[in-house]
Amino acid sequence: MSKVLMKGNEAVAKAAINAGCRLYFAYPITPQSELIEYMAKMMPTVGGTFLQAESEVSAINMVYGAAGAGKRVMTTSSSPGISLKAEGMSYIAGAELPCVIINVQRGGPGLGDIQPSQGDYFQATKGGGHGDYHLIVLAPSSVQEFADMASEAFDLADKYRNPVMILADGMLGQMMEPVEFKPAVTEKEMEEMGHQHESWCIHPNQDGDLKHHHEINSLEIDPVVLEKHVNHLYEKYDKIAANETRHELYNINDDNEMVVVAFGTASRIVRSAVDELNAEGKNIGLFRPITVWPYPYEALAKCIGPKVKQVYVFELNTGQMVEDVKIAVNGKVPVHFWGRVGGMVFTPEQIKEKLQACY
C-alpha cells in the first residue's frame, strides 16, 4: 500500500475504522474536530454508527453501553472534554469493558486554549476518574504511530477488557505526515471479534436460557466482594505492566554522559536538539516511553549507564512525567526538568541551550 499525506486526526480515525471500529460517539472540540468530522463522513459508508452526543458525558456513557455489548467502540475529545468523560472512564474500568478513548490534548487548566499541551499526563496515567483503576495509555510521536496505535489500542482493550487511551496532542492532530495504513479487517475477522466477548457481554438470548444472563455493573455494595474485585483488577494491571510496557531507545549506549527523557511530540523536538549536540561530539541518549501507563521504569533504569551524570526531562507541562522518571532513576543521578505550558511549544534551539548549560 502506498503512503498518503494526512493529518493525525484523520489518520487515526481511518485506522480505527480499519481496525473494526463500527461504533463512535463523541462531541466536537478543537483541536480534534477533524477526527469527529472524518467519522461523521465515513462511518455510514462502512455500515457503522456515528452519533454526535449532546455532551461528552453522554458520549462516554454510550461507549459504556456499546462496550457492554462487546463491540469495538471509540470516543475522542480534547482535554476539557476528557475531564467530562472521567466518571464514565472509571465506571468502564470498574466494569472491565474494552474501549478506546483518544485525547488530543490542548492547553489547560479549565477551558485553557486550543494549542498543543501535555498537561493531561497525570490525569491519563494516575487516575482522572475516581477509585483504584488504570487505563492503558499509549503516547504517539508521529502521524504513522498515531494511526498504528488505533488497532493496537483495540487489541489491548479486547485482550485485557480494559479501556485504552491514546494520549496525543494538538500538534499531532493538526500535523500532516505520510502514513501507510494496515489492511482493513475482513468481514470474517469482524465476525470472530464479535464472538470473543460472548462469555461475558450482553447479547441476544435466542433460546431463552437464563444461564446466558450476564451483568455489566460497577456497583458492589458488599465491601468484601468489592475488595476482591479491586484486587482482581490489580492482578490484571500487574500482568499488563509485565507484558505490555513499550519504549523507544535513541542513541542509548554505555558511553552516554547524559540521558534525556521525553514523550509524544515533545520527544521529536528534543530529538532534533540531541542530534545537533551529538554531531558536535557530545554523547546524549534519548529515552521515549511509548506506554506512559504502564510506565517503562525498568527499561529506563537500565539506560542510566556508568558515565551518565544527569538526566534531563522535557515536557509540555510543568513537570508531570518527571515524577515517574525520578522513580525509575531512584536517586542514582540528578534529574532536571524544563517545560513550557499554556499551549506554547519549545523549539529545538531552546532545548539545546538547556542541555548545553548543564552538560
Add this chain to the structure above:
Amino acid sequence: MKTEMICAGFGGQGVLTIGRFIAQAGMREGKHVSWLPSYGPEMRGGTANVSAVVSDQPIASPIVSTPDILVALNQPSIDKFGPQIRPGGVLVYDTGMCPKGCNRTDIQIISAPLTELAQEIGSNRVVNMIAIGMVIGRTNVIKYESMEEDLTSFLKDRDPDLLEKNLIAIKKGMELGKP
C-alpha cells in the same frame, strides 16, 4: 539533505496549500515530509502560517524556527519570519502585498507582483503556484515533474483548464526564480 520552510500570509491566501503541495511532491519523490499548520483564531483575518520540512532522513522536529525558505504573501509575514531566515536562505514574496519588502542582504530575495502575474495567466487562484515555481526555480527542494504529476492526478478530469493554468504559473515562477 533537509530543507525547512515556512509559508505565511493572510488566512485565505492559500499559504497552507503551498506547504501542502510541497510536502505532497516531496512524498511523491520518496522523501520524508512533515506539514505543521498554525491553527486557531489567528487564521481568521490575521496571519496563517505553515512549517513544512522535506528531508532524506526521518524528521525529528516538525517545528521550523530558522527556515531555509520563507514564502511570504503579506508584509506582516516578512516582518515576523524574515529575521529568522537562515543566512544564505531564500525569501520569496509578492511585491503587490509586501510594500516594504525585506532589507536583509545575507539572503537570496526573489520577488514579483504575483497577483498581477496570476491575472495575466487568467486566474487569481494560481498565485500560490507561481510562488511554488519560484521556489523550484531557485532550490532543489522538489522537482517540477512531481508537481505536474500531483496536479494532473486530481485536476485532469475535474478542471483541465485550471490544470493548464497551474502548470503555466509554475513555469512562470521557475523563470522568475532562476538564479
